[in-house]
Amino acid sequence: MSGTSKGVDRRLFLAAGAATLAMPMAARAALGDLVYYVGTMGATGVAALSYSPAYDKWTLGKADPSVPNASFGVYSPRLKRHYILNENDAGTVGVYQANSSGKFSKKGEASTQGKGPCYVSLDATESYLAVANYGSGNIAVYPLDKSGMPGTPVVKQNSGTGKDPERQEGPHAHCVKWSADGKFIYSVDLGTDEVIAWPFDAATGAVGDKVVAFKCEAGFGPRHLVLHPSGQVAYLVGELANAVVTLRPNADGTFMGTQWTSTLPDGYTDHSQAAHIALNREGNLLYVSNRGHNSIATFYLDGTGRLGASQITPCGGDWPRFFAVIPGFDRIIIGNQKSGDVTIMKLHSDGTLSSTVTSLKIDQPVFIGATA
Numbered sequence: 547m548s549g550t551s552k553g554v555d556r557r558l559f560l561a562a563g564a565a566t567l568a569m570p571m572a573a574r575a576a577l578g579d580l581v582y583y584v585g586t587m588g589a590t591g592v593a594a595l596s597y598s599p600a601y602d603k604w605t606l607g608k609a610d611p612s613v614p615n616a617s618f619g620v621y622s623p624r625l626k627r628h629y630i631l632n633e634n635d636a637g638t639v640g641v642y643q644a645n646s647s648g649k650f651s652k653k654g655e656a657s658t659q660g661k662g663p664c665y666v667s668l669d670a671t672e673s674y675l676a677v678a679n680y681g682s683g684n685i686a687v688y689p690l691d692k693s694g695m696p697g698t699p700v701v702k703q704n705s706g707t708g709k710d711p712e713r714q715e716g717p718h719a720h721c722v723k724w725s726a727d728g729k730f731i732y733s734v735d736l737g738t739d740e741v742i743a744w745p746f747d748a749a750t751g752a753v754g755d756k757v758v759a760f761k762c763e764a765g766f767g768p769r770h771l772v773l774h775p776s777g778q779v780a781y782l783v784g785e786l787a788n789a790v791v792t793l794r795p796n797a798d799g800t801f802m803g804t805q806w807t808s809t810l811p812d813g814y815t816d817h818s819q820a821a822h823i824a825l826n827r828e829g830n831l832l833y834v835s836n837r838g839h840n841s842i843a844t845f846y847l848d849g850t851g852r853l854g855a856s857q858i859t860p861c862g863g864d865w866p867r868f869f870a871v872i873p874g875f876d877r878i879i880i881g882n883q884k885s886g887d888v889t890i891m892k893l894h895s896d897g898t899l900s901s902t903v904t905s906l907k908i909d910q911p912v913f914i915g916a917t918a
Contacts, residue, residue, distance in 0.1 A: 582870065583648060584881060584888055585616030585630065585913035592616050592630070593908055594648035594917070595888070597875070604890055606906040613640065613650055618665050619915040624672040625694035627653065628915070631677065637663035639677055641694060644917050656696040659686040665721045665770075669728060674751065676722045676731055683717025685733050685744070689751045700753045706738035709765035710786060714738070720785075721770045726777040730799040732759060734768045736785060741768060743799040760793060760801040770823045772832075779851030783809070783823040783834055790823065790834060790845070792853060807853045809834045809843045821866060827873040831897040835866040835880065842869065842878065842891075844898055862889035862902035870914040877903070881911035888914070 582595040584606065591611035597604050617633035628642040628650065637658035642650040660679025667676050675688045675696055684703040688696035708714025718737035725732060730743040731753065739762040745754030760782070762768050767786025774780060780793040780801065792805035809820050818838030825832055832845040832853065842861050846854040861869075863882025870879045876893045888911050890904040 581872070581875075581917065582879065583644075583650075583915050583917055584908055584911050585613070585619060585915060586908060587615055587617065587633070587883070587910040587912050589614055590909045592650065595879070595906075595914070596648070602903075604904050604906065606888065606908055607648065609908065610650060612652070613642070616913055617663070618913050620666050620668055620675075621916055621918065622668055622672045622690075622694060623918070625690065627694035628917075629666050629668075629675055630915075631658070631663040631666055633662055633664055633680075635661045635681065637661055637677075637679055637681075639663065639666060639675070639696065641696070648917055653693075654695050656688065656699070659699055659701045660684045660719075665719075667723050669724045669748065671728075671748070674748070676724070678719035678722040678733060680718050680720055680736075683719050683735065683737060685719050685722050685731070687731060687746075687751070687753055700751065702733075702744055702753055702756070704733065704735050704738060704740075704742060704756065706735075706740070708737055708739050708767070710767065713767060713786060714765070720768070723771055723773065725795075725799060726773060730757075730759070732771060734771050734782070736767045736769055739764060739766050739768065741771065741782065741801065745799070757799060759799055760791075760803065762791065763787070766791075769820065772823050772825055774825065774851055775829050776851070781823060781825075781832055781853075783820050785819050785821065788818050788820045788836065790820075790832070790853065792851065805852060807845065807856075809836055809858075810839055811858050814839060822868045824869070824871055826871055826897060833869065833871060833878070835861065835869050837865045837867060837883075840864055840866060840882075842866065842880065842899060846897070857898045859891070859899040862891065862905060863887050867912045868914055870916075879914050881914055883910050883912050886910060 591609045592613040593609040594607035619630035632638045641654040661681030664680040665678040686699040688699045704717040721734035733742040741760040743757040743759035766784040769785040793801035821835045834843045844857045864885035865883040867883045892900045
């Protein structure tokens with residue numbers, strides 16, 4: 547990756563990890579209670595995932611088909627609302643509330659203004675909601691009222707193509723997130739090999755014109771972006787390239803690529819598609835799922851956020867589309883779409899993964915979300 551890295555305050559980077567360690571361990575406080583839910587494609591719906599600490603036992607409840615095609619979701623602690631996508635050609639985002647037993651009740655719904663919504667996020671104040679529509683290559687940004695209901699959205703359409711004629715024949719928004727300072731909305735477009743920065747005014751909800759924050763190499767197929775809590779580094783996973791690019795943010799909202807790292811073992815040549823990417827709570831480990839190779843890649847980060855040594859561990863299923871690292875439980879939950887199961891693996895104290903702990907059957911799991 548070309549370019550020269552800007553200076554990074556190592557102390558600030560490490561302090562971000564220390565701050566997260568000091569956070570209340572909410573997961574431990576919820577031991578024995580419902581902690582997560584599993585979203586699926588098709589008519590299966592969502593199912594509650596609970597944990598018994600006394601027996602170290604995970605239980606998957608009966609799926610609720612009233613929440614179909616639950617490809618992604620986000621929870622607002624301030625509004626006590628779940629926003630769960632219905633990924634179809636007439637995309638919608640449902641507004642739900644979960645009771646103490648994990649039963650979802652629908653409070654409202656809004657069109658995502660596009661096809662195949664696949665990612666949803668909230669701004670830092672939980673006053674705005676953004677959705678990425680994969681099929682139509684656009685994003686929708688909604689103001690939220692006092693009850694958490696989405697208002698009239700601002701819709702921004704991308705255009706362009708990429709190197710791969712099958713996967714990059716047009717724009718495909720695959721992830722949407724706010725910048726650390728809230729001044730930009732980042733849209734990751736797999737079809738055009740771009741990370742787009744849309745200027746955002748939180749006072750009015752206005753969304754400005756497209757700025758290309760980062761242009762990937764041709765055929766990279768960017769999928770998900772994760773921002774480090776230090777604010778000084780970010781990581782972009784390429785579904786088509788099976789790689790992670792380490793990014794340094796600039797003051798104008800753009801990024802500079804500083805490192806390119808494969809998510810697959812040396813010598814692997816069979817088909818694979820990188821999927822989800824996430825940091826641990828301490829901010830010193832990065833995890834990526836590989837669909838096809840069917841593994842989780844674990845990368846150590848040095849004090850500046852550069853990726854170091856890695857471990858690649860079989861995920862215990864087929865096609866790990868999504869995973870969730872559970873703080874306080876020392877576990878990672880993986881949704882394996884093709885094998886129709888959720889696997890739960892132990893995390894060692896150094897962040898590496900051991901063999902599969904539990905495997906729970908459910909049709910086409912594609913998302914794992916917190917219930918509170």
